[in-house]
Amino acid sequence: MRIITLECPDCGTVVAANELEDNRIMKCPGTGCESVLRFDDLSEDDRSFYLDNKEQYRL
Numbered sequence: 001m002r003i004i005t006l007e008c009p010d011c012g013t014v015v016a017a018n019e020l021e022d023n024r025i026m027k028c029p030g031t032g033c034e035s036v037l038r039f040d041d042l043s044e045d046d047r048s049f050y051l052d053n054k055e056q057y058r059l
């Protein structure tokens with residue numbers, strides 16, 4: 001399975017695509033980091049792959 005993650009541009013915390021997709025917009029979970037991460041920040045390729053293979057990420 002392909003791992004799809006987004007790395008916070010400010011602190012480098014890695015967030016999994018399924019967390020982003022649940023929330024669409026979420027505050028970075030990094031300690032003390034106020035960045036906002038969006039599902040839309042993933043590359044188009046990653047987003048479409050994720051949406052096409054969503055079931056795999058729900059296990």
Ligand SMILES: [Zn+2]
Nearest residue numbers: 008011028033
């Ligand atoms: Zn961060």
